[in-house]
Amino acid sequence: MRYSRVFLIVMDSVGIGEQPDSPKFRDEGANTLGHIAERVAGFSLPHLQKLGLGNIAPLKGVPAVEVPAAHYGKMQEISMGKDTTTGHWEIMGLHVATPFRTYPDGFPAELIAEFEQRIGRKVLGNKVASGTDILDELGEEHMKTGAVIVYTSADSVFQVAAHEDIVPLEELYRICQVARELTLRDEFAVTRVIARPFVGEPGNFTRTANRHDYSVKPFEPTVMNRLQDAGLASIAIGKISDIYAEEGITQSIRTKDNMDGVDQLIATMKQSFTGLSFVNLVDFDAKFGHRRDPEGYGQALMEFDARIPEILAAMQENDLLVITADHGNDPVHHGTDHTREYVPLLVYHKGISAGENLGIRETFADLGATIADNFGVAAPRIGKSFLNHL
């Protein structure tokens, strides 16, 4: 074992430019980081810059440095999807070759009818929508009638929105469990059911941190299962345990927002364990990427960047820190969905004199393969370890 602890940060949706296959996803020219850097006045990420972020791709305000403090590169997604689940599963060694089923025209009437009957409430919406737009459209009617709002997106998601005062949280979670059960059937297959509670008044609704995701289980063991089986820690922070449906996780820590995610990560750095601590910072995606808010996205990146020194200071001799992402979500791109992009890769440990270029990794799974290699557990089916470069 070269490193006794690996700290993995997924900056949700922080892509770094189009892949050769981006046009297939209607994402020609997408560049989450690149476009934010161009659009946001005074944009700079001094700490990520020192690690070598600007050496991966040209970024306005984040120039390349002569001697990067971390190893750097970018990773390509090979799976047939650009959603969170696909990206995270590929990172941990799974190749999602068949795209998850999506519902561009809403869910089948039979599914909705059975769902309504089981939950004892009617459904509003049942279409592709942005989660905030649909509250503006149907939130008031939901409050008047008690019918729940069901919507989907370009992803394989069955999302149920309800006001916390109209449908108590416990009931919403029960409703989502019904949806989960129904959508495990092949004919209605959905990767994730998501509870989307909100509060506020018509015209002024806000979603709360009580979101809850119910994912299907990964279709084969991930590197995290291997770690767990080997008696190593696999600590999940934020949405991680939802994304892997609690599989291969030894401890799960929920978070409220990005900064809480960083706090919880640093708290695990102060614990004594051997294995993985894995955090997802979802605000980049949920609060800014899908909302097509480059300014807010840029500020969130700068806020994260400002925490890097604290993270580095909490690192011990045998720790490895990896910063990456799961897909893009270019806030100046058409629509409100994710974008097919490379993701940045920064790998830091103490004692690096000059960061090495890890190149363009052929799959996100190179990271999972590296983690498996480091801990001496079975390698995933795909992915090449870059441990020998670290």
Ligand SMILES: O=P(O)(O)O[C@H]1O[C@H](CO)[C@@H](O)[C@H]1O
């Ligand atoms: O528009 P909102 O509700 O944020 O939804 C987004 O969040 C979902 C889950 O990440 C994505 O599939 C997309 O639909």
Ligand SMILES: [Mn+2]
């Ligand atoms: Mn994501």
Ligand SMILES: [Mn+2]
């Ligand atoms: Mn998203």
